[in-house]
């Protein structure tokens with residue numbers, strides 16, 4: 591089994607990929623989408639969203655990062671995909687799932703699922719433009735309004751020569767509303783031999799096993815679940831192998847928060863560095879109730895030094911509480 595870390599615009603960026611892949615269990619990452627209109631983008635755009643291009647296309651932990659492109663113009667996407675490959679991308683991923691109105695209005699993301707032939711043409715053009723050794727993968731939803739074209743889309747993607755396909759098992763109309771319709775992925779697997787990676791609503795190792803059983807997919811992609819519970823990839827990998835490793839607890843998460851702040855301080859303008867940390871706390875509190883108190887403490891702090899101090903205090907308070915508990 592392989593586990594992919596989902597692309598998440600504004601959330602899973604270079605620093606988050608660096609942190610999450612350092613915890614193990616992730617086999618591949620995908621960047622946030624790079625929007626392509628008609629022009630060939632300068633290298634700095636690719637390097638901004640995928641700084642890993644300057645480190646062999648991998649995170650510091652050695653996990654390959656595919657560059658995701660989004661757009662509706664086959665030739666422009668092909669040229670930009672070729673450029674990303676030249677810059678050292680480990681692979682190219684094409685986004686046909688984005689539900690955002692602004693993106694859909696400008697002919698990108700899930701709106702293209704209304705036209706399976708265009709999806710096919712885009713994938714074929716990109717595949718032809720990128721060296722054969724660089725994988726071209728596709729990420730899609732089940733459809734735009736409904737899933738009536740889903741199997742045509744999937745067949746077209748295979749015929750266009752894509753190496754793999756990730757399916758987020760919902761239509762654009764479903765948005766992010768549970769459930770994910772994993773059984774639709776099983777239907778797709780019956781009509782193509784292309785490897786399909788299942789995605790959507792995997793929050794626990796038990797969900798992952800159920801998703802694999804229903805879809806028949808070996809490989810999974812984890813998004814929000816991995817943010818709420820950063821050891822999820824490791825736990826899922828272990829569960830699939832029949833093992834039960836120890837999970838991370840809140841005292842293990844606190845030092846990760848500090849490390850994340852430091853990664854952001856090193857990579858971004860320091861005055862923005864606390865923002866990704868606050869955003870991550872919002873995800874973490876879905877699984878770790880303790881994250882709410884820290885979030886309340888830091889949400890109005892703007893100085894990185896103050897945020898760091900709050901984290902250090904929380905770490906020493908937790909260590910103190912554990913020391914007291916152990917002594918008792």
Ligand SMILES: Cc1cc2nc3c(=O)[nH]c(=O)nc-3n(C[C@H](O)[C@H](O)[C@H](O)COP(=O)(O)O)c2cc1C
Pocket residue numbers: 596597598599600601621622623658685687688729758766789790791792811812813814815
């Ligand atoms: C905030 C946010 C940003 C996202 N950005 C992207 C993106 O840039 N490209 C993409 O293909 N999917 C994007 N997605 C969709 C996720 O990759 C994934 O398909 C979806 O969250 C379902 O998986 P999950 O239930 O494991 O989170 C985004 C989702 C969220 C919630």
